[in-house]
Amino acid sequence: MSDGDNCRVTEQNPAAVADLARRSRIAGRSLAGANRGVKDRALHAMADALAKAEDAVLAANESDVAAAEQAGTAPGLVDRLRLDPGRVGGMADGLRALAGLPDPIGDVVRGWTNPNGVQVRQVRVPLGVVGIIYEARPNVTADAAGICLKSGNTVLLRGSSSAAASNAAVVTALRSGIRATGLPADVVQLVPGPRTVTDELMAARGLVDVLIPRGGAGLIDHVVGNSRVPVIETGVGNCHLYVDADADTEMALEIMINAKVQRPSVCNAIETLLVHREIAEDFLPAALRRLAEAGVTVHGDERVAGYGTVVPVTDEDFGTEYNSLDLAAAEVDSLDDAIDHIRRYSTGHSETIVTDSQSAAARFVAEIDAAAVLVNASSRFVDGGEFGFGAEIGISTQKLHARGPMGLPEMTSTKFVVSGAGQIR
Amino acid sequence: MSDGDNCRVTEQNPAAVADLARRSRIAGRSLAGANRGVKDRALHAMADALAKAEDAVLAANESDVAAAEQAGTAPGLVDRLRLDPGRVGGMADGLRALAGLPDPIGDVVRGWTNPNGVQVRQVRVPLGVVGIIYEARPNVTADAAGICLKSGNTVLLRGSSSAAASNAAVVTALRSGIRATGLPADVVQLVPGPRTVTDELMAARGLVDVLIPRGGAGLIDHVVGNSRVPVIETGVGNCHLYVDADADTEMALEIMINAKVQRPSVCNAIETLLVHREIAEDFLPAALRRLAEAGVTVHGDERVAGYGTVVPVTDEDFGTEYNSLDLAAAEVDSLDDAIDHIRRYSTGHSETIVTDSQSAAARFVAEIDAAAVLVNASSRFVDGGEFGFGAEIGISTQKLHARGPMGLPEMTSTKFVVSGAGQIR
Incomplete structure (x- = not known):
């Protein structure tokens, strides 16, 4: 449960994905019990820490951009990878905006009393450990971390190798903000390492509750076709x-x-x-x-x-x-x-x-x-912002769980709470 | 689109699972557009046809039971396989009870008007093609067919080989009832054939919208671990x-x-x-x-x-x-x-x-x-009947889509209907 070095998954030790997921699960117990006030303070602290780390984030991003240019990456992709003070400020603003949104956790979806007096309430709870697999845009890092935190979920962020330095700098800042508010920093973790690590994430059924791929059709098809962890399919729109x-x-x-x-x-x-x-x-x-x-x-x-x-x-x-x-x-x-x-x-x-x-x-x-x-x-x-959801993790094109723009409630599950006074069948 | 012989999948022609799924999809267009009155008439017709076919169903079941006993099947399992006039009547009663339940299709889950006047409605729609993979109880055949029909879904029923004759007799009766009301009989189809057919069903992503395994832990683990089609995990309760x-x-x-x-x-x-x-x-x-x-x-x-x-x-x-x-x-x-x-x-x-x-x-x-x-x-x-759901396809132990007892609304997806008068962004 060390809050220190997040980069424990290396080419030498790829099996540590399961370990990251276990740390995520344990951190999730504190987060699931955190009320809106605690979570909103963490979001503001994350935004402040990110703003404070702007120089470090931009320096890390510069090295990613230089490497991408040297590798002959298409200019459009390099542009999506590139951060500037405005984009870093945009990430921080996004986190602050999340703090202003209602908290879905604890909402009673429906409730009734059975004829025998047994009371049933269906209540929103976090999904648990959410894995996000995404392509080169480093702003997804802050965006996904904030949405997951607000909805009570811990997150394992698997960005692309081309944005590795940028993502690490962003996550370091976010974790320092979270730690300062008393929540465990492990509610947000980066999953570094070689390509095989993505396969391990997709195999981590029981450790990771849901995977959400964000990116092009190739990435999404790969995750949907190979994951043993349940997937929410987003985004391809013909x-x-x-x-x-x-x-x-x-x-x-x-x-x-x-x-x-x-x-x-x-x-x-x-x-x-x-x-x-x-x-x-x-x-x-x-x-x-x-x-x-x-x-x-x-x-x-x-x-x-x-x-x-x-x-x-x-x-x-x-x-x-x-x-x-x-x-x-x-x-x-x-x-x-x-x-x-x-x-x-x-x-x-x-x-x-x-x-x-x-x-x-x-x-x-x-x-x-x-x-x-x-x-x-x-x-x-057809967009979470236009629909008034305030935040959007993606637009689901599958039929199970969520379909269309996904806001904070779509990042939750439910639990039936059944209360009685000794009733039996 | 013949309504005749449903047994087109044979050892010689296992690839026909995809063909069954396509017939299911086409039949689903009529079913998705059918109002509650049409569906309830079909449910009553299915119940009547099943009652009328009691002798044929019991004869088919007798051959399944004899084969199971000869194979040395455990008495408990033989008992679950065995039908009698009471159990056949129970299946028919279950179908009639479904006709008495509200229709979830078309329900407006939420709706609002955007500041620019664009109206958004989230409306319940069928999931589409549902595959049910189940073990020896033939009553699941009628139960699952009825629940899927009422919720606007077409169903591919993959029962166990030990109940093959019973399931075929039940499905033949159900299809004759459906056909008599004007809906395509292919809204309910049996998926016969060897074990490999189950694997094909699990591989039919894009053709089958969701798979629901009903049975013991072994069956459920197998489907959950190997399916490329989204699965709703049901039932294992420690x-x-x-x-x-x-x-x-x-x-x-x-x-x-x-x-x-x-x-x-x-x-x-x-x-x-x-x-x-x-x-x-x-x-x-x-x-x-x-x-x-x-x-x-x-x-x-x-x-x-x-x-x-x-x-x-x-x-x-x-x-x-x-x-x-x-x-x-x-x-x-x-x-x-x-x-x-x-x-x-x-x-x-x-x-x-x-x-x-x-x-x-x-x-x-x-x-x-x-x-x-x-x-x-x-x-x-913790049971659909006790919760007042009237019907239950199973108890979901997963976190996505549905968790806990699943009633008819849990057998649906949603669609956003967005209406304007020419608005643009």
Whole structure:
């Protein structure tokens, strides 16, 4: 239970993942019993410690960035890795904002009294030990640590090796803040070490309660496919916008541009446009013009090509989450064809219809199987912040436990508390 | 989409599991859109068809029972396999009872309007394709089919080979009832074939939405450890009763006998008794006498042995779910020692304290990590029927999605429906 060196997992001693998980479990007993006041003080202390450690964090980050550049990493990835005073301040602000959110732990989800007088209460409790496996963005380190702490969970942070120095500096600061408030620093631990350590984390069933991968499709598929620990699948979004025969074309244009262009790199941006043939002539010429003005490359089928400049679309395009200023596009003959297309290619994240038809909207909402289905609104609204959750650990695209944007309550389990006066069956 | 022969998976063609799952998914589209009236009519039709097929079901069961007896199966297992007119009637009654329960599908879990006027509703939807892997009790076939149908899920039923003929006869009857109401019979399908078929079911990620194993610890461990499809873990209960220093001894005796003896074969029966040393002298002599009268073999530590006749307890005993008239017993020095013992051996099902001390009860409730924690009541109350759920697919001992007795709402997922009038970010 030493609060000192967190870097106990080395190439020489990879089996220590189980040891980290056990330390996490023990620290979790103090955290699970901590009330909101204690947790909020810890969050503020973490923010203060991070702000104080800004120089050390930036120096560590500089070495990560230099190594990434030397290794020829793509500029976009280097940018995601890079920290500056603004980004460090943003991490601290995020921790302080968490302190302002309600504490889900102890909430009574439901409760009743049985006919025999036995009282039953279903109460929110922490999940326990949460493992986060994430890619190069060091800000996830502070973000995930704060969300887990506020929801009473201890966290094992497994970042990418390219951000190892940055993550270690951030975690050192966070732990010093936690320690100062009297909670055990082991509520937040880094899991360093070689690639095999990730496999050990995925094998640690019974020691780790849930794994949440945050990153690209490759990372998520790997974790989902190989973990023996229960996984919450987040984030891959191959999202569609369907412009129905009865759409308001102006509205459809605005939603299309917003959902594609406002932030193309995120999972709730659209990747494919489907247009009903009856509105194609009214909608597509203007749509292609607006998309071109916004710098979007349209990968269109032959029918779309009849209305403007596109590059030919392939079946692979329809299955791709571009995360860039690219958009696949097809004309469809009917709502049924649009639904069929979406069923075939959707990752079950966020799917949108623009229509003034009640019946078309109702069918789309009922028949599309996704975390979110939108009618006449931009898919960019499917987001924990926009939903008013205040914090978001990710957007779940699975059906068990949590589906859609995950706030603090989604980071909890429940326990039935049954109280009697000696009742028996 | 033929409704005919359901036995398409043979040793020659095991890959057809994926085909069954696809048929299930397609049938699910009709079922997901069916309102409560349609589903309740189907449940009644299933019950009627099962009652009508009683002779065929009993004949098929007779052949299963004869084969099991010939194979030297233990009498207890043969008894669980055996059907009689009463048990077939019980299955039909269970289906009719499901028709009387509220439909969770379409329930609005929460809803709000964003500051920009965008409306968000979180609505219950079916999970999709549910796989049930279960052991020899043929009544699970009708029970699981009914629960899945009422909650809008299609089901793939993978029973044990020893009940193959019984299960096939039951499913044939259920499907004829479903077909008569206009729903596709493929909402309920049997998954026959050799052992490898179970592995295929566990590998069918993306085709099957969730697997629920129902049976002994061996089956559950196998599914949990090997499935790539998300699993809901049910049922293993190594449950403890802790008699605190401040317990009412009469109450503790009644709860102990009820929780051990009323139905020893079930998961919410107690397997270990822990007694605080300060009450041992008052409690244990009477407890050992009452247990002996009830035919219970007590496996006690040396301190318990000082108060009456016991067989020596081993560490293995403390880790065993007996499911029989056996009880491990130990004297502990403190509440802390009781909590430590339970943390070490508990399967996280149902843990009970008997005490009149508020502070001891509060600590036990807070510090024991289990699906249910009971104060002064029998653990036998941790049950879907006792909780008023009307139906129960099992008792979840995992922390994700559902924990504790699972009713119809626990068999659902949710979907966010986001409606606007053209709003963008």
